[in-house]
Amino acid sequence: MVSGCSxxxxxxxxxxxxxxxxxxxxxxxxxxxxxxxxxxxxxxLYNDIVTNEDEDRRGFSTAWTCYMKQHNVSRNEAVKAFREKLAAAWKVINEGYCMRPTPVPRAILRAALNYQRMLDFAYKYNDDYTKPEIAFKHLIPKVLLHPIPI
Known part of the structure; x- marks a missing residue:
């Protein structure tokens, strides 16, 4: 958790x-x-799921390689376990935003929810954060220059 930038x-x-x-x-x-x-x-976890092969080639240990060794499981089983942990994290954030009273303004919770959404978008299938040309490049002008009128 500490090595992530969130x-x-x-x-x-x-x-x-x-x-x-x-x-x-x-x-x-x-x-x-x-x-x-x-x-x-x-x-x-999002980062490790989509960057694990690239980081393996560069000689970095990732959470999923440690998980595989510790639990003696395959890559697919490790990714499945990570996706379950991600689902649990989504639940915590959604409960905090929608269902539980908190000591902070709702705008702060909305920002946390939106940050979680951005992580999901950036890492769902590819490493779009590190390689913005995959998904972000064509979306930035749509959002900032040509937004959909409400």
Missing amino acids: RMAFAQIMIGMEEADKNVYEWFLNTDNKITKSLQISSR
């Missing part, structure tokens, strides 16, 4: 939000915060 990225998102006061940052930095943990887990 904690830093979400802190940067909150910098631009007027709802992010001292209480919000204390909530965010609390080690028992399930939403922050879920974002960290998602960031790490």
Whole structure:
């Protein structure tokens, strides 16, 4: 979880939000915060699922290679286990946003949900985050230059 960038990225998102006061940052930095943990887990697992073969070629250990060795399972079984952990992380974030009272404004929770959505989009099938030409490149002008009028 620590090696993922979600904690830093979400802190940067909150910098631009007027709802992010001292209480919000204390909530965010609390080690028992399930939403922050879920974002960290998602960031790490999504990344490892789609980049594992590239990182193996570069000689890096990933969470899934460690999981395979520890549990003596195949790559497919490790990916399946990671997808189950991702589903659990989604549940925590959705419950925090939709169902549970929290000490922070709803806008902060919406930002966490949207960050989770971005992770899902960027890593669902490919490493679109590291290789933006796959999916992001054609979407950025659509979102920023030619948005759909509401």
